[in-house]
Amino acid sequence: MENQFMEKVFTDENLKKYSKDVVEAFSTTGIDNMNFDVFKTKETQVLEEIRTDALGGQYKFIRYKEKLILKGRNSIPRCISIPTLKDKVCLKATLETLKEYFPECKSTLLPQECIKEIKSKIDSKKYDYFIKLDISNFYGDIKHYKLMMMLRDRIKDEIFLDLIEQAIINPIYPDKSKSISGVPQGLAISNILAQIYMTEFDEKFKNNPDVFCIRYVDDILVLCSSANKSEVLEDLNFELKRNHLLSLNRKKFMSSLLINPSTEKSTETSFSFLGYKIQKINGGKTLFTIKDSNKVKIENRLILLINQLKMDNVNRKAIIFELNLIITGSINSKLSGDSDSVKRYGWLFFYSQITDESVFYKLDALVKKRIKESLSPDLAEDILKEIKKFSKAFFEIKYNLKEINYIFKPDEFSLEDKKQFLENIFNVNTDFLSGYQIDREFKNRIFGKIKKNEVSLLQGIS
Secondary structure, eight states: OTTHHHHHHSOHHHHHHHHHHHOOTTOOOOTTOOOHHHHHHTHHHHHHHHHHHHHTTOOOOOOBEEEEEOOOTTSOOEEEEEOOHHHHHHHHHHHHHHHHHOGGGSOOOOHHHHHHHHHHHHHHTOOOEEEEEEEETHHHHOOHHHHHHHHHTTOOOHHHHHHHHHHHHOOBTTOOSOOSSOOOBTSTTHHHHHHHHTHHHHHHHHTOTTOEEEEETTEEEEEEOGGGHHHHHHHHHIIIIIISOOEEOGGGOEEEESEETTTTEEOOOEEEETTEEEEEOGGGOEEEEEOHHHHHHHHHHHHHHHHHTTSTTOOHHHHHHHHHHHHHOEEEEETTTEEEEEEEESHHHHTTTOSOTHHHHHHHHHHHHHHHHHSOHHHHHHHHHHOOOHHHHHHHHHHOGGGOOSSBOGGGOOHHHHHHHHHHHHOOOOTTOOHHHHHHHHHHHHHHHHHHHHHHHHTTOO
C-alpha cells in the first residue's frame, strides 16, 4: 500500500474539487495558452489524464511561464513560475497528498500571528537581545538532493516522489534544461516543500529553552540572552550554512540589546520585521507600528486612486469601491485554492497587531484632505460619505469581528446581489448574462482586485 495516499487524493471527485478551487476565470494561463473557457470544455478529459498519468508514473509537466515581480529599484525581481491550468490541478492534488505525509507542515503562522508571538515574548522581558537574519535566495538555493532525501525518510512511494521531483526540476520557458537546484516559486507545492526543508532548523531552536526563534519563510528573528548571543549566532550559522546549505544576506543582518543589563531598562532600539516596525519607547513599553516604507507605500496607493476621482469620464463608483477595499480588506474564501477555507484579506488584517493606533487616524485624515483638495466642495462631501475609515474598520476587527458588517464579504452575495453590484459599481449590462456568466464576471472583477491587493501587501514584508 505504498501509494495509498495518492490513490486516496487523486480521485475523480477530488480532482473536480481541486479544479474548481484553482482554475478561476481570472487564472493566468501557462505557455500552452489554454484559458478558463477552453479548459472547462475539456475538463473531464483533462482530469482523467491527470489521474491516469499521475498514478501510472507517466505525468509530464509543461514548462512554466515566467512572471517577474518587482521588489524595488535596487532589488532583483522575484521570479514566479506560472504552470498551465492542467498542471495547476495536478500540483494542487500533489499538495494535498504531501499534507497526508507531512500534516505538521500543511499550515504556517500568518505574519500577524508571528508578530503576536513576538510581542508576547518581548513583553515578558525574559530576553534582552535580538538577532535578525534574512536568507538569501531562499527558494532558489534549496538543494534538490537534500530535499528529496528528507522526503524519502517518510515517503516510500517512488511514483509520488518522482512526480514531486519532476515538478521542481521542470524548467521555466524559454529554458529547456531541467533545474538542478531550487523550488520554483508560485506553485501550489512551493511553500510546503520549503517548510519541510526547514523542519530540522525550526525544531532545533523551538526545543531550545534559552532562545525564542520564529521564522517566516526567509525572515528569522531570534530573542536570547546577551550572555549567550555568540553561541546562539554560531548555532544559527551552522544550521543554515552547513546543515541546510543556505546563505545569509549580510546587508539585512541586525542584532542589538533590547534591555541594558547594567540599568535593566529598555534601550531605544528599533527594528523592522515582517512589515512591522518594533520600537522600544520610554517606560519600557514596546511600540508596534507599520514600517516606514510600507506606510509611504499605502499612502501613495491611496493618493493615486484619489487623483483619479477628478478625471473626466471616470467611473467614480468603481474607484470608491477600490478605495474601500484597500481600507477595510475583505473576508472570503481563500484565493490560493481551498473553497472550504475562509481567510481575512487586506492591509488592516495584516497590521492587526499594531499598538500605534494613531496610524489609522492619520490615514483617515490623509484621505479626507486629499479628496477635499482634489474635488469641488459638493462632490467631495458626497464622496466622503461613501468612503470608509481605517480607524472604524480597525475597531470593528479588534472588538466586533464575529458580527462585523463593515468589511466587504463577497461570499455572502446572492446572484441578485452580484448582478446589482456589477450594474451599480462597474456599469456592466447584465440583461443578457446567464447566472454562470454573472458569477464569473463578479469573481473576475472582485477577486482579481483582492488578489492584487494581497500581492502588493506581501511584497512589503521583507
